[in-house]
Amino acid sequence: MAHQSLSYMLMVNGVTESDCRKWFSDAVSDGNIGVVCGTNGLVVLDFDSERSFEKFKRRNTSLVKATPVERTPSGYHVYLRVQTDVFCKSLYIRGRKQGHVIGIGGFVTCTPSVLHDGRAYAWLPGQSILELEPQRVDKLASLGVTQNRLSSLVCF
Numbered sequence: 112m113a114h115q116s117l118s119y120m121l122m123v124n125g126v127t128e129s130d131c132r133k134w135f136s137d138a139v140s141d142g143n144i145g146v147v148c149g150t151n152g153l154v155v156l157d158f159d160s161e162r163s164f165e166k167f168k169r170r171n172t173s174l175v176k177a178t179p180v181e182r183t184p185s186g187y188h189v190y191l192r193v194q195t196d197v198f199c200k201s202l203y204i205r206g207r208k209q210g211h212v213i214g215i216g217g218f219v220t221c222t223p224s225v226l227h228d229g230r231a232y233a234w235l236p237g238q239s240i241l242e243l244e245p246q247r248v249d250k251l252a253s254l255g256v257t258q259n260r261l262s263s264l265v266c267f
């Protein structure tokens with residue numbers, strides 16, 4: 112199913128300058144920006160709440176300071192690179208669903224996007240994807256994150 116999504120097709124085929132000009136040519140467009148995940152191992156940990164992000168941050172302080180992180184209207188995005196293919200799934204910490212792992216077949220809305228209700232995405236100071244390269248990690252499980260509820264019970 113992920114191989115039929117628009118995100119996957121953009122990942123495989125890429126986006127041209129012409130595509131971008133067409134998408135953003137309307138001066139009154141209220142469109143938002145997204146990042147296609149999966150290419151070159153790009154994975155985004157999409158935390159559903161500040162509380163879940165803070166749990167992750169406490170365990171991975173150095174990593175969180177060295178990789179792009181943005182505040183979303185309801186949580187945080189942490190941008191990473193992984194060695195193996197990672198598909199989109201739920202993100203678990205200690206057996207509880209805390210958000211999503213966005214990889215092959217997925218995308219995330221990102222800064223400077225603004226929702227219709229006015230809530231916006233914003234990079235943490237000095238941590239935009241233009242300022243920092245997403246850090247490489249061998250395995251998400253080494254960060255205390257899994258894509259399976261049962262295996263997450265033994266990670267912490």
